[in-house]
Amino acid sequence: MDTPLLTAPDIRQRIWQELQRALQDRHHEWRTPVLATVNADGLPQARTVVLRHADARQATLQFFTDKRSPKFAELEAAPSVALVFWSKRLSWQLRIQATATLQRSGPDVDAVWTRISQSPAAGDYLSAKAPGDVWEEDASDTPSDNTQHFLGIVTLRVQNLDWLELARTGHRRAVFTADQWEWRVP
Ligand SMILES: Cc1cc2nc3c(=O)[nH]c(=O)nc-3n(C[C@H](O)[C@H](O)[C@H](O)COP(=O)(O)O)c2cc1C
Incomplete structure (x- = not known):
């Protein structure tokens, strides 16, 4: 889809609109970006996550994870991340550089858990074994009650948006920081 009338400030606004839409629309291609981190050996790691919150004014994004997952430990040691979104419908790629902060417990985690604890998604945060553990066929994986959960919230403070x-x-590319932007060669 061509967007010839959009100026760069319009584009910034549209990017955040699409991120907001992705929260509501299960079929939005930006709902499931790829999150890249750096592991303890300094090697890249990347995986899909579900976008759970987007705040244009604060320039923050959120996703949920099992706090025992390798990525949680990676983010604690090295909080700089990259996120990549692609939408065929929009013909837009969005690359984001951001810094992560982690919440293991507290009122925000409690509020999210209250919201999702009765939904099928709750199972993602209740398994007896940690993500990445070796799977054993006969091991019981589900605790008998759901009071012990492992939900963690990752908040990403966006440093720049690289839109293509x-x-x-003709392809177009623009890079946005908090208070500046510039066109770039695509
Ligand atoms: C469509 C899709 C959505 C996913 N969403 C999440 C998510 O929101 N949070 C999460 O921790 N893992 C999510 N996963 C699983 C991760 O991609 C990954 O396999 C898992 O979290 C282990 O990653 P790690 O070993 O880097 O911690 C998702 C996977 C897919 C395919």
């Missing part, structure tokens, strides 16, 4: 639009009429 593919269009027959």
Whole structure:
């Protein structure tokens, strides 16, 4: 989809609109970005996550994870991340650099858990074994009650947005920081 009339400030606004839409729309391609981190050996790691919150004014994004997962420990040691989103519908790629802060417990985690504890998604945070543990066929994986959960919240403070639009009429790319932007060669 070409967006010839959009100026760069419009584009910044549209990016955040699409991120907001992705929270509501299960089929939005930006709902499931790829999150890249650096592991303890200094090697790259990347995986899909579900976008759970987007706040344009604060320039923050959130996702949920099992706090025993390798990525949680990686983020604690090395909080700089990259996120990549692609939407075929929009013909837009979005690359984000951000810094992560982690919540293991507290009122925000409690509020999210209250909201999701009765939903099927709750099972993602209740397994007896940690993500990445070796799977054993006969081991019981589900605790008998759901009071012991492992939900953690990761908040990403966005440092820059690198937007790329593919269009027959010519690709366009713009990079946005908190108070500046510039066109870049695609
Ligand atoms: C569509 C999709 C959505 C996913 N969403 C999440 C998510 O929101 N949080 C999460 O921790 N893992 C999510 N996962 C699983 C991760 O991609 C990953 O396999 C898992 O978290 C272990 O990652 P780690 O070993 O880097 O910690 C998702 C996977 C897929 C395929």
